[in-house]
Amino acid sequence: MTDSLSPGATIGILGGGQLGRMLSVAAARLGFKTCIFEPGGDCPASHVANFHFKAEYTDEDALRRFADSVDVITFEFENIPASALDVLERITPVHPGRRALKVSQDRLTEKAFLSDLGLATAPFAAVDDAEDLAEAMAEIGLPAILKTRRFGYDGKGQARIMTAQDAEQALADMNGAAAIYEGFVEFSHEVSVIAARNAAGDVACYDPGENVHDDGILRTTTVPARLTAAQRTDAVLLAAKILNRLKYVGVMGVELFVTAKGLVVNEIAPRVHNSGHWTQSGCAIDQFEQHIRAVTGWPLGDGSRYADVVMENLIGDDMNRLPQIMHEADAALHLYGKAEVKPGRKMGHVNRIMRKPT
Amino acid sequence: MTDSLSPGATIGILGGGQLGRMLSVAAARLGFKTCIFEPGGDCPASHVANFHFKAEYTDEDALRRFADSVDVITFEFENIPASALDVLERITPVHPGRRALKVSQDRLTEKAFLSDLGLATAPFAAVDDAEDLAEAMAEIGLPAILKTRRFGYDGKGQARIMTAQDAEQALADMNGAAAIYEGFVEFSHEVSVIAARNAAGDVACYDPGENVHDDGILRTTTVPARLTAAQRTDAVLLAAKILNRLKYVGVMGVELFVTAKGLVVNEIAPRVHNSGHWTQSGCAIDQFEQHIRAVTGWPLGDGSRYADVVMENLIGDDMNRLPQIMHEADAALHLYGKAEVKPGRKMGHVNRIMRKPT
Known part of the structure; x- marks a missing residue:
């Protein structure tokens, strides 16, 4: 090295x-x-x-x-x-470099990049004005989601569109910001792959985790995820494809919808990812160390998982449950040292190791 | 709470x-x-x-x-x-309080405290001068170890005594410092129990680890240790006895010799302990968090172990092996951020999770 x-x-x-x-x-x-x-x-x-x-x-x-x-x-x-x-x-x-940032900072660029790689995404169209919106609705249909192209996170900057009236309102709410119209994907559940690549070109992926969101915010990630062996392989291969194409250096979170027709890429995040926090309790080298290894040119961990884990986010008032959680004698608690509790604010998480019956 | x-x-x-x-x-x-x-x-x-x-x-x-x-x-x-x-x-x-410090700062006070609790220790005698030394040799016999009563660690401030001449030299090397003469204990191996107690009186122990020393410095700790079920219970009960008698608050390391006649207490350390580093990779709540929980009045972790672990210390020139160790894709490496490598200096440790054949 x-x-x-x-x-x-x-x-x-x-x-x-x-x-x-x-x-x-x-x-x-x-x-x-x-x-x-x-x-x-x-x-x-x-x-x-x-x-x-x-x-x-x-x-x-x-x-x-x-x-x-x-x-x-x-x-x-x-x-x-x-x-x-x-x-x-x-x-x-x-690290990661400008290319990954450019792709992930704009939902339209991101979707175009993924499609170009031959990966399945939700049907999408750029929407800058009412004319674009009408065209997108005609082409992609309803229901759909209108999202800002930039600066969205945790469900912010997006509106669900069930009717033409919703669409009109959503476009007005954009205040002229560039938007993207995305068709609904029928999926049974969401998983994510935490993948890493270093400058030497080595790629390592963790086992996919199954995510549950509430109000656009991640609530829990469970490993192993409900996936067939083939889906598991697909998930890892497509993540590696993304990282290699970007000559990516670091850890990336790749969110996937599991559909009857296979895996559909929802979005990518060019950084350590909330859905990878379980690796702190299930792997010798967690996603944070993996990222540090990648950006410092160290060899990567191999992503081996030695436990089943359920990660639960502690959001806002979840902190009221702290007296109970601190009594869990075998749960790994991580608090972030934030002075003030606010609704929707991520205050910490808990990793619970699930033992299989022997 | x-x-x-x-x-x-x-x-x-x-x-x-x-x-x-x-x-x-x-x-x-x-x-x-x-x-x-x-x-x-x-x-x-x-x-x-x-x-x-x-x-x-x-x-x-x-x-x-x-x-x-x-x-x-x-x-x-x-x-x-x-x-x-x-x-x-x-x-x-x-926390822990003055009493635990007083007991553990002086090897003579420590041994007396343990004996008083009914626990087995090496035979011992206080040695302040040549007369004491002669008496101790006559009573306890050879071989033995002469140790300073205070400020010894990692094998420092102690000399092995095989002959009367060794004894004379060892006493001279003490430079007048108060010493303790300890008879040799015939033991097959050494284990340690990392135990915790909080102010509410709750006690929790981790599974004993088996220690290998070299030149007085801990090299490896392996869990599980080679112990019978009865020895395992004894180890935990005697550790709890020590903590309770001291009304101890915090984590303590209790080093034990495994002998044909049962467990003999070698020494206690009123703090987190090198032989407990494996808990970082084998438990949801490790010894460091356990100590913080105890001193802040939080409920304790239960010490459950979910993996077999071998902890290896990286001492001095062991750091030359870093290029190999960083390539171990499934080993948990901990470096201490010390700028200078010195002989005998603890620079870091590695926790390796051992999978049982399924």
């Missing part, structure tokens, strides 16, 4: 939320130091990191000093402004 | 080595903040902690400010000066 970073090197992480926090702990476990770039103070990642640049993503001077002080840069969220990347990339390598 | 600390509270940790580092990560996982008190700069624990008081244990002003800034105090090593405890205890609770 050439060009791998040695313990003692510093990893820069853009974003100071829970994903940055868990990346930071994983980096420390391999002997790396970490430096968080995050506008907010007292952010979850800064609690467990060596350094914290508290600055805006538009602060070019801070970005330059940050890039100068680290050996590699990665991120916990995909909406890094291109202008910030322009500054950073000139000084220090950023 | 009354008087338990809520996430967001700050835990003070005396000592900034690898144990403090892993305690700090465990505390963060439960949403606590951590503050390290450690004279050295750039210490392993400070990399993953919120705050670092860089000050001497004799600096009463720093100790006071430290105690004022945290909600509970614990430690990663047993040789806390009593004068420091005097300052800290007046301001903030310290």
